Amino acid sequence: MTNADIASTLEQIADLLEYLGENPFRCRAYRAAARTVSGVTEPLAELRRDGGPGLAGLEGIGADLAGRIAMLIETGRLPLLDELKAQVPAAAADLLRVPGLGPKKARLLIDQLGIDSLESLEQACRDGRVAAVKGFGEKTQHAILRKVAFARDPQRRRLLWKDADDIARDLIEWMRRCPQADRVEGAGSWRRGRDTVGCIRMVVASQSPAAVIDHGIAWPGAAAVLERVESATRLRGPKDTEIAIVVVTDVAFGAAMVVHTGSRAHTDRLRECAEERRLVFDARGVVPIGGEERPATSPPSRSSATEEDVYANLGLAWIPPELREGRDEILRAEDRRLPALVRLEDIRGDLHMHTTESDGDAPLAEMVRVAISRGLEYIAITDHGPRVSMANGLGPERLLAQWEEIDRLNASLAAAGPPPIVVLKGVEVDMLEQGGLDLPDDLLSRADWVVASLHYGQQQPGTQITARIIEAMEHPAVGVIGHPTGRLINRRPPYEVDMDAVIAAAARTGTFLEINANPWRLDLHEIHAAAARDAGVGLVISTDAHSTAGLDLMRCGVLQARRAGCSAADVVNTRSLRELRALMKRDGSRRG
Template structure:
């Protein structure tokens, strides 16, 4: 089987949580948590690194012992140490800790008080009102647990785009290595770059007489074959992801790619457009009566419908067909447009690389500038800085800048928005910075009115430049907090503040519809990696995908500007 990074991350997080429940050495617990974070942040496939005999101990936080455990996971798909821990604790404890708000200590408290070992027992106890009686919980906690169990059931089949990508890449390589298969593409929601993926839709063409389905089902990552025919097959990978394969004729390649990429609503709208021209459109081609007039390529099909090519990210039936007909499609932003990255962390707080290493990695990407934005003191788990520590950090950034004249290293901070909307650091230190990013990291449970007022007050602070991950969500794990985004965007526009598209795979926050709203309201955005290691800088492509789904163009994004233009823009907003 092929192990992907998400598998290793999950195993290490389970180990850390179970060690916590078993009251193990805190340093050992932290080592596994840091290793999980390192693996989650890698832009490369760890299994590929193992196959190349690369030294895993060069990764941040990965020593010889953890390197051996990664090797075991890659080779076997399991970790014997985790099996032992699950026997000593309870295997389902890890599942319980997937419920937001239930960390290792609370899971242990529920077990000690109510002998709760799994989700089913948790749900039953909550419905019976027994959880509210456990010390440290209460009725509100009980209600939240029930809500999160419902949400967990709703999202259980979906994974993040990046997790799907890690699962898809080795499968694509396997199929492309087959001489009989001539074309391979992923269609569906993955090609539209949706933030979470339910399954993968694979299309292939092959040489006459080839058995592509048989080759597909022999992939070593396949755990279960759901169906297998001459031109179609469905399998489930060891990761749990379902993959559907369709073999299509070369003459229909473009039509099939078009049909299986677009949302259902987009495809309906296209078919109506075809009918209006006396044509019929399906996955086999575009037809005038019985004559196929297009189908080899998507551009060919679109051209015969008298509209230009529509980027896959836009194919959601949100006005893209009408815009195409009027030749008013946006010139979507791309990674090549990005001049710098304005949100990243270093070893000063919870990052894994130094200022110098982050700057060198960014310079190798051709960036003109970066902003170092480590956490403020409120984020204690990340070793956040007080004013004195930030002052010393500013000096460190200046010292590195003198060594690296080829890239501008802006001095910044990710400062917490406190419950009352004030910022976590005094104005005197914030005024010494080039850029101040504010963010919500605590008190997610405020009412919509309270949360909205809190954030707007922070935007009105004269030092604030960017609002990071504006809705606080974690994909497949935590819902957005209640906030009036229209009111927040109006405040951002009035104050000249910028909203972030956070590119971390589990955030992608702003979402695509909020990106579109920002564009329509005249609010600028910043597409940032929120990198905690040099490898995380590659996350920026995730944010680009999100921006494109939100119809954003280079002019809508502040870090497409040159350093001179960016500084002028930030000064105007001061």
């Protein structure tokens, strides 16, 4: 059981308590505990095993709650949750999955309109019955209708890429310990770096498929065997994930990797390419048309041991997995026009992160120390402005004090020669609901780096949201728009924002757009990032780290940029600080 699982269980209990009209302090205690648990980087299960002060030592978690969490970790269940569930209508749990629909509103809808499912809620919105309930109105009804569709979307059952990555790495490591496995690689949408993953696929080269499959089934993460055939198996893994393990011969390994990595659209087009060359290919290799009827044990007649071999047989250059979506990558591979994709090693700076001054977990000095150890040449400290009072956002006075601290830190880093890192004085300023920013212009003009983000008024109509973002881009101090669409994968849809207009305004004003690397956000996603790049907009990949561990999420943002087909030149934080400053709209000449 991961910390995220524990946190979501605690959150669910709080929702149900609130639904039942229980003591508000009790509800709040569960919510606070959920927040604490999701902020702990070390798995709670291990904290407990180590026998130290354990769970009760965590902020806001008393003996009673610690006991319940311990039971949850040990048994995977909590009687309290079952008791609460028995007391509320079944539809309540479904309604609470609609983002922004809290327990109080859900109860009103169930009690007054007899809503018993997401379908009936959707119908009630369409009939205008929701707007008629006291305290709802047209605007709320519109917002609920949009989000019901989101809550019903089956895509939401896919795992976040980062969660799939944890599972995939664990399984790869396990499979590589199988003595009969000659090669083991992960494939599927995990390898393509998609923002979410439905099924984790493994390809194994071996002469003994039965032994490999036995080994796979014995993986401690395997909860159930869904299917087993001679050379493949499907398992139910952690978090209800589907796992597929395919065993092939060494000589067909490349073909199997191509088949099991590409999207359906990609592999369909490859089959067309093969047909044009009087070839067929499947997971057993590439052969002339007619040759696919061969016995399963006979080797393919065209070299299929590596992916390069397979693509070469089809007259194509090897295509990076992130591009195998069936868009224009095959034409480009034919003409040898594939881009050299940006790599994690190309990233030289991180321009969005928080410290304990706002809602981060680590103080400034600690963030800087870890950023140095990660080899970054520059970072920007961008705590929240005052509008985000919930996150203890900084007003002018506290911000200036932080900037003085950064000046002192930079001076001490440079005292003994060239500094290992330069720390930029930045801020994540809020685009206010009625327009404007939450810090004065004279202050922003003194910042080295300004991220402008939208955290409030996300329900506004698209025209208003778009206008707020464009207004911010026209501000001379704003360097980049943070998480431009506001989506939280599986949790919250993007704002109703006109991205074509935002991208055009970014190009016109010289404002960069962010690819936020947080696995929940990945915002811009690949399609918008590609459109921005094509419009000549500079992209910034940022971690938006709220802890030192958060700095390691850069790879998730890099994957998204790779899926957009971006090379290092398209991403401005692959440049040196001097080059970056020259690219900023308020260019570096003033600063020298």
